[in-house]
Amino acid sequence: MKILIIEDEHELAQDMVKYLTNEQYLCECASDFQGAMEKVYGYDYDCILLDLMLPGGDGLTILEELKRLNKQDGVIIISAKNAIEDKVKGLKLGADDYLAKPFHQAELAARVESLIRRKQFDSNNQIVQNELIIDILAKSVTVHGSPINLTKKEFDLLLFFIGNKNRVLSKGALAEHLSGDFADMFDSHDFVYAHVKNLKRKLKEKGYGDYIKTVYGTGYKWER
Numbered sequence: 001m002k003i004l005i006i007e008d009e010h011e012l013a014q015d016m017v018k019y020l021t022n023e024q025y026l027c028e029c030a031s032d033f034q035g036a037m038e039k040v041y042g043y044d045y046d047c048i049l050l051d052l053m054l055p056g057g058d059g060l061t062i063l064e065e066l067k068r069l070n071k072q073d074g075v076i077i078i079s080a081k082n083a084i085e086d087k088v089k090g091l092k093l094g095a096d097d098y099l100a101k102p103f104h105q106a107e108l109a110a111r112v113e114s115l116i117r118r119k120q121f122d123s124n125n126q127i128v129q130n131e132l133i134i135d136i137l138a139k140s141v142t143v144h145g146s147p148i149n150l151t152k153k154e155f156d157l158l159l160f161f162i163g164n165k166n167r168v169l170s171k172g173a174l175a176e177h178l179s180g181d182f183a184d185m186f187d188s189h190d191f192v193y194a195h196v197k198n199l200k201r202k203l204k205e206k207g208y209g210d211y212i213k214t215v216y217g218t219g220y221k222w223e224r
Contacts, residue, residue, distance in 0.1 A: 001116055001156065002026045002177055004045045006036040006062065007078065008054050012101075016049065019105040020112065024139065024152060028180050033057030040066060043176060045073045046120070047112050050095070052079040052086070060093060067094045074115045078103070113137075120163040129162055129224065132208055143206035153178050154199045161212060161222035170219040196220055 003020060007013040008031045017027045028043075030036035033056035040048075040062060048066075052059035063075060075097075077090045082100040090098050096115050099108060117136060121127055127134040133142045139155060141148045150158065160169070160177050171189040178195065200212050213221045 001046045001159070002028070002044075002180060003112065004036075004039055004043075004048045004073075005029045006031075006039075006049065006054065006059065007051045008032060009051075015105065016108065020109060023109050023113075025112070026156075026178075026180050031055070033062070036062055037065065040069075040071070040073075043180075044071065044173075046116050047074045047076065049108070049112075050075055050077050052077060052081055052090070060090065063090065063093050063095060072119070074119050076108075076111055076115060078108070120159075127162060130209060130211075132203075134158065134162065143203065143208045146206055148202050148206055150199070150202060153195050154202070157195055157199055161220070165222050165224055168215050168218055168221045172219075174219065 001024075003025050005013055005016050005020075005027055007016065007029070010031065013029050013031065017029065020027050028039065028045075030039050033054045036054065036059075037057075050059045050062060059077070059079070063077075066073060066075065075095045077095045077098045078101060079086065079090075079098070080101045087098045096119070097111055099111060113136075117125065121136065125135065125137050127136065131144050134140075136159075141150055141155065141158065156178060157174065160174070171192045174192045174196070175189040178192070196212065200210070203212075204210065211222050211224060213223050215221050
């Protein structure tokens with residue numbers, strides 16, 4: 001799961017990165033308005049943590065642009081502005097949640113988890129996909145009751161496929177989901193092929209149906 005942290009307080013941003021990385025999220029950061037807009041235009045995120053007061057611009061403008069672009073990224077506003085009118089304005093503009101500073105990292109992580117679960121998996125902690133069961137909280141996967149040992153990237157890949165069923169996902173999109181904006185630095189996205197191949201093999205060994213289809217010249221698709 002990929003998170004963008006838009007926060008100009010360096011120490012706070014690093015604390016969030018450290019905590020959320022330990023929770024198995026892939027984190028990227030932007031510390032000013034311009035940098036945040038470049039990230040928003042260039043990439044998709046499962047969740048964006050958005051500070052409102054940024055060098056160079058207002059976080060609400062970023063939120064408005066996200067909605068204008070019809071992007072589906074979840075947004076949690078994190079702000080020292082704690083007045084009711086600020087919260088109402090942010091939520092009315094389309095934010096999914098609002099967390100006032102200071103906050104506990106554990107509460108932030110819980111809200112991120114809740115938002116992603118709500119937006120992508122209809123608020124369920126357990127996803128049942130035919131003979132496959134994914135426990136999001138335990139980060140475990142079973143087929144016909146038999147556990148599968150997946151790496152973190154294979155688990156993230158599986159959730160990404162399930163969250164985008166019947167959509168063709170390009171190798172670039174999969175690379176970006178697994179590696180963030182570092183994917184731009186790679187000469188090729190062949191590592192995506194290796195992760196998909198391993199995931200398919202592990203599912204097949206447990207007797208799960210061949211639902212991951214190769215779309216030649218484009219990418220992959222989960223067909224149920």
